[in-house]
Amino acid sequence: MSKNNLFASFAIILLGFASCQSGNQPQAGKSPMPFPVQKIKESNVTTYKEYAANIEGVQNIEIRPKVDGYVSQIFVDEGQQVQKGQLLFKLSAETLNQQANAAKANIHVAEAKVVSSQVEVDKVKPLVKKNIISPVQLKTAESNLHAAKAQLIAAKAQYQNAKENLEYTIIKSPVDGIIGNIPFKVGSLVGRTENQPLTTVSNIKNVYAYFTLNEKQLLQFNRQLNGSSVNEKIKQLPEVELVLADGSLYDQKGKIETINGMVNPRTGSIRYRAIFPNPNNLLRSGISGKVKIPNRVKNIILLPQKSTFELQGKKFVYLVDKENKIKSKEVSIDLATDTHYIVSNGVESGQKFVLDGLIKLREGMEIIPQTENNTQSNAAFSKK
Incomplete structure (x- = not known):
């Protein structure tokens, strides 16, 4: 046998042996x-249901002028925290100054007339007692005195009104809060008929989260709670959480305070209000979020x-x-x-x-x- 045939025979034997070895093993993929x-x-x-909510301060006070005038000074800036009674705006109103001065002068005129009328009465009285002049003259003098006193009262009222109007040019904050948008600048003419307020002061020490449930959700919600009245049901409600616009969870928990007594006929929904503490002023009026209501199942x-x-x-x-x-x-x-x-x-x-x-x-x-x-x-x- 040649050397080539010998190598070929040996290769065939090896292939047959390998084939036998492979056949003895199970095929891949068939074993579990x-x-x-x-x-x-x-x-x-604990499951949570989320409801879109609008956030508002517990007080959002629109600051509006009570008199017409030009904005002469602005003492605050947008976003500034202010205290109750703090000066916000000053208006320039020369007409009001003139009215106040005129009303004050009218008081002096009326006072002088009262004095003059009183003198006339005091002069006529003894003459009437002595029957020197007719009692009619005394009645006339007394009538003039009463009219003078009435005019003095009216003059004082006019002055007080003018003085109050003048005081309205000094505008102060009615509550503690944060200053909102200030659309007017120094020199702007403002008045009682202006649509826009001078600014808004928001008391955000606590904030309200307003959200709505549809009729079906309302029925499911109420069936889960015991109590014969709305207040009794509200007291059983657990604390709620607030998801902020960036998806983070607010670190303070809130409480549902009120449930509106009527379903909105246009939307078929009813409004709920939850209150959240806001110690760090993180939440501002006008922002949005989601109220999370827990339910233990x-x-x-x-x-x-x-x-x-x-x-x-x-x-x-x-x-x-x-x-x-x-x-x-x-x-x-x-x-x-x-x-x-x-x-x-x-x-x-x-x-x-x-x-x-x-x-x-x-x-x-x-x-x-x-x-x-x-x-x-x-x-x-x-x-x-």
């Missing part, structure tokens, strides 16, 4: 694969969203039977959260389901279950 599984059990959770079934798959608009989960084979099962979802589903029907406590890796699974496939700790209980969720 490990998958994480978890046992279903009932849990107690007991003995419910939770499934991680990653453990479900969707088919024709329905949700399914893979259950694991005693033989470690999987079977898809449709589930009914009551509430969707960021990471979990609250399931009302389809699965029962004690059943096992595949936790992750669903894309690799097929109906009836056998797996190697790998148990993970169940971390469902006592969780808290927010409604999407």
